[in-house]
Amino acid sequence: AQKVTQAQTEISVVEKEDVTLDCVYETRDTTYYLFWYKQPPSGELVFLIRRNSFDEQNEISGRYSWNFQKSTSSFNFTITASQVVDSAVYFCALSDPSNDYKLSFGAGTTVTVRA
């Protein structure tokens, strides 16, 4: 069963637009961890954020912000004022006890930012 769903396969925006990536996860556990990673065209996976299930505070880091809502099992990611360098595949991942905390990745959302 898919534990992490990233329903948007591809998103294309023009530079300076905001873009929000959806991530919906599935777990019966009360303690779990959520992650976002970025994979630019060069191929490496870059860590962006880790959040545990007890910390529902939203987070902002520069142009990036994350909205964690336990009530809807979502951990959405917004890029404000997008830039061409933001073009990448973004992965959401879940680590929970029912899977021995092994990372389960979503299928990824490809973001293309056009100049």
Added chain:
Amino acid sequence: DSGVTQTPKHLITATGQRVTLRCSPRSGDLSVYWYQQSLDQGLQFLIQYYNGEERAKGNILERFSAQQFPDLHSELNLSSLELGDSALYFCASSRGSWLQETQYFGPGTRLLVL
């Protein structure tokens, strides 16, 4: 740059062959993880080693094996290669043994089996 290094960057080989992928973790990290990224399966966890010992296993085929050496570098051995093994193989590392810790990924090794 995450500090995790992987060699080689690219590998082209034939079906039935055996290859070895190498990974050096970030300085101070004791855990090494291996992942496979393919178009049809996405990103899948293969195996974790912590301080030389196997710690957790994922969807790793019997034809694949790994080990972590005393200097903490790790090798992933893929044998009897099939076309379907063509993928991007990532190594990641973390400080401790817990899988829920942040894992930092290397640049990957792109394997093409012809």
